[in-house]
Amino acid sequence: MPPTPSDILHRTFGFASFRGQQEEIITHVVAGGDALVLMPTGGGKSLCYQIPALCREGMGVVVSPLIALMRDQVEALRQLGVRAAALNSALGNGEAGRVIDQMKAGEIDLLYVAPERLMLSGMLALLQTCKISLFAIDEAHCVSQWGHDFRPEYLQLAILHEQFPTIPRVALTATADTPTRGEIVRQLKLGEGRVFTTSFDRPNIRYLIAPKAKPREQLLHFLNKNHKRDSGIVYCLSRMRVEETAEWLARHGFDALPYHAGLAADVRARNQDRFIKDEGVIVVATIAFGMGIDKPDVRFVAHMDLPKSIESYYQETGRAGRDGLPSDALLLFGIEDAGKMRSMIEGGDGDAKRKQLEIRKLEALVGFCSSARCRRQTLLEYFGETPPKPCGNCDACQNPVATFDGTVAAQKALSCVYRTGQKFGAAHLTDILVGGDTERVRQFRHNALSTYGVGREYTRDQWRDIFRQLVAQGLLVMDMEGHGGLRLAHADKCRPVLRGEQSVDLRELPAAKVARALRSEVAGKRRGAEAPVLEGDAEQQLFQNLRALRMKLAKAQNIPPYVIFHDTTLLALAKARPKSLEAMSVIPGVGAAKLARYGDAFLKAVEG
Ligand code: ADP
Ligand code: ZN
Numbered sequence: 001m002p003p004t005p006s007d008i009l010h011r012t013f014g015f016a017s018f019r020g021q022q023e024e025i026i027t028h029v030v031a032g033g034d035a036l037v038l039m040p041t042g043g044g045k046s047l048c049y050q051i052p053a054l055c056r057e058g059m060g061v062v063v064s065p066l067i068a069l070m071r072d073q074v075e076a077l078r079q080l081g082v083r084a085a086a087l088n089s090a091l092g093n094g095e096a097g098r099v100i101d102q103m104k105a106g107e108i109d110l111l112y113v114a115p116e117r118l119m120l121s122g123m124l125a126l127l128q129t130c131k132i133s134l135f136a137i138d139e140a141h142c143v144s145q146w147g148h149d150f151r152p153e154y155l156q157l158a159i160l161h162e163q164f165p166t167i168p169r170v171a172l173t174a175t176a177d178t179p180t181r182g183e184i185v186r187q188l189k190l191g192e193g194r195v196f197t198t199s200f201d202r203p204n205i206r207y208l209i210a211p212k213a214k215p216r217e218q219l220l221h222f223l224n225k226n227h228k229r230d231s232g233i234v235y236c237l238s239r240m241r242v243e244e245t246a247e248w249l250a251r252h253g254f255d256a257l258p259y260h261a262g263l264a265a266d267v268r269a270r271n272q273d274r275f276i277k278d279e280g281v282i283v284v285a286t287i288a289f290g291m292g293i294d295k296p297d298v299r300f301v302a303h304m305d306l307p308k309s310i311e312s313y314y315q316e317t318g319r320a321g322r323d324g325l326p327s328d329a330l331l332l333f334g335i336e337d338a339g340k341m342r343s344m345i346e347g348g349d350g351d352a353k354r355k356q357l358e359i360r361k362l363e364a365l366v367g368f369c370s371s372a373r374c375r376r377q378t379l380l381e382y383f384g385e386t387p388p389k390p391c392g393n394c395d396a397c398q399n400p401v402a403t404f405d406g407t408v409a410a411q412k413a414l415s416c417v418y419r420t421g422q423k424f425g426a427a428h429l430t431d432i433l434v435g436g437d438t439e440r441v442r443q444f445r446h447n448a449l450s451t452y453g454v455g456r457e458y459t460r461d462q463w464r465d466i467f468r469q470l471v472a473q474g475l476l477v478m479d480m481e482g483h484g485g486l487r488l489a490h491a492d493k494c495r496p497v498l499r500g501e502q503s504v505d506l507r508e509l510p511a512a513k514v515a516r517a518l519r520s521e522v523a524g525k526r527r528g529a530e531a532p533v534l535e536g537d538a539e540q541q542l543f544q545n546l547r548a549l550r551m552k553l554a555k556a557q558n559i560p561p562y563v564i565f566h567d568t569t570l571l572a573l574a575k576a577r578p579k580s581l582e583a584m585s586v587i588p589g590v591g592a593a594k595l596a597r598y599g600d601a602f603l604k605a606v607e608g
């Protein structure tokens with residue numbers, strides 16, 4: 001009798017029940033069906049192919065694009081007592097030969113393989129001689145030529161369907177956008193398969209967006225307040241900013257390391273390794289860092305500069321909190337950054353259609369950042385979902401900014417832009433509105449305009465803020481090539497406002513901007529999905545002791561601590577304080593193999 005999916009869930013993985021659609025997907029694949037699984041990061045995709053592979057006869061073949069990812073997953077499976085192996089270019093000939101011998105002998109349950117390795121003709125021929133339970137295609141969005149993770153070898157994977165027509169295939173991705181989903185189905189010839197879609201919500205991530213004022217101080221304040229000893233990722237746009245920020249954090253007592261394409265390969269590898277195998281390390285990186293890193297306990301992701309689009313923002317922030325415990329995503333939003341990015345896109349090479357698409361995506365992102373609505377609602381709606389209510393776990397929900405009817409202010413600002421010929425920057429326009437007597441005002445005779453001095457109800461700082469908000473709302477466009485001159489956006493957007501047919505809501509104008517910028521990364525309660533919360537010093541202390549023990553065991557094997565136990569398991573141990581192996585076996589994440597291997601050590605630590 002082959003084992004059932006729930007046997008394996010309890011015995012091997014140590015989990016009490018399936019999550020979301022896992023059971024349905026697993027049943028479908030065990031019965032031989034093809035599937036496309038769309039689930040957010042941390043949703044529990046791996047079980048959807050690992051369990052069917054262990055239920056069905058033969059070896060499961062998992063196509064995975066990144067060696068680091070493969071190594072971690074193989075190690076995690078071995079810790080669970082599963083016979084897993086990897087084949088990729090990092091293996092020496094001897095090692096690869098051994099894996100191939102084991103394949104031939106039927107001694108492997110799960111084989112992780114790089115796509116280019118799989119496509120070698122010898123490899124496919126070898127697989128034809130093995131008993132295969134299923135093919136899993138992980139990170140399936142790598143087939144998309146439009147995405148930034150495009151891998152040409154993925155395009156050839158349709159061949160699996162032709163050469164192994166009776167073996168079920170499961171493609172998995174955390175990509176939320178619809179065009180990419182369509183492309184996966186087309187390219188992998190998955191038309192006959194079932195598509196399983198889950199909500200892309202990541203309830204344990206708290207989204208925080210704050211106006212960028214003094215970015216490094218803001219970051220420091222945020223970390224000191226929320227993430228004193230946590231590991232996390234800080235994204236910056238340029239290499240120089242990466243270096244500066246990493247140094248700054250290190251100077252302030254954080255274990256921060258830089259990561260960007262300009263560093264020597266061995267330095268990059270070393271920094272990445274420390275991030276994975278140590279605790280409390282912060283990596284400051286350009287966006288090149290993160291894909292293929294499965295570290296479940298990344299507690300925060302901070303963007304010092306704007307990501308490229310809402311899709312990128314979702315993907316990059318999604319690297320936080322895979323384990324379901326409360327995590328933060330902080331973005332410092334500067335409207336000037338948006339202008340710079342816009343001119344970078346316009347000045348870059350590439351065809352006009354693509355540029356236009358990128359600009360539209362940037363505009364959507366700017367709209368998202370500058371809106372006062374619940375972040376999660378806006379995000380999920382962008383991906384085609386209809387979230388029921390404001391989430392209570394984002395800056396907009398926890399710390400709502402007051403808005404006011406700014407229609408008259410907007411009309412004054414827009415008409416001032418129009419009457420001065422749509423070429424001056426916010427500083428000069430402000431001078432005109434408040435009736436300033438400057439050399440430029442006199443030089444251009446702007447004191448004769450009908451808008452001269454009509455805006456004395458606001459201070460200069462407040463007018464600057466109004467202009468920024470009008471740019472953010474897409475009513476004004478900033479010319480970044482020249483001197484930051486402002487012009488009216490599309491006539492059909494501005495005209496109704498100027499005619500008074502459409503009102504404009506503005507965020508409350510700040511008296512002291514920095515104070516508010518800091519305020520908006522909030523206190524509020526943080527949420528996690530069903531996460532146990534430690535109470536009292538004794539539980540805290542025990543949790544720290546368990547972490548230390550885990551670290552010692554991991555160091556001895558040179559593996560990341562989380563492949564031994566996730567934080568969720570340690571939290572549950574610290575709360576339940578089991579006194580026997582039997583009691584310990586019901587803790588989530590404690591399967592038979594880990595119980596046998598680590599049970600005694602952890603019981604002793606619990607006893608104290
Ligand atoms: P994904 O690949 O979708 O990002 P993973 O497969 O890595 O997600 O799972 C995310 C986390 O959820 C892991 O810590 C995993 O052990 C845990 N997990 C997955 N399924 C279950 C389950 N049924 N019960 C408890 N924990 C689970
Ligand atoms: Zn919200």
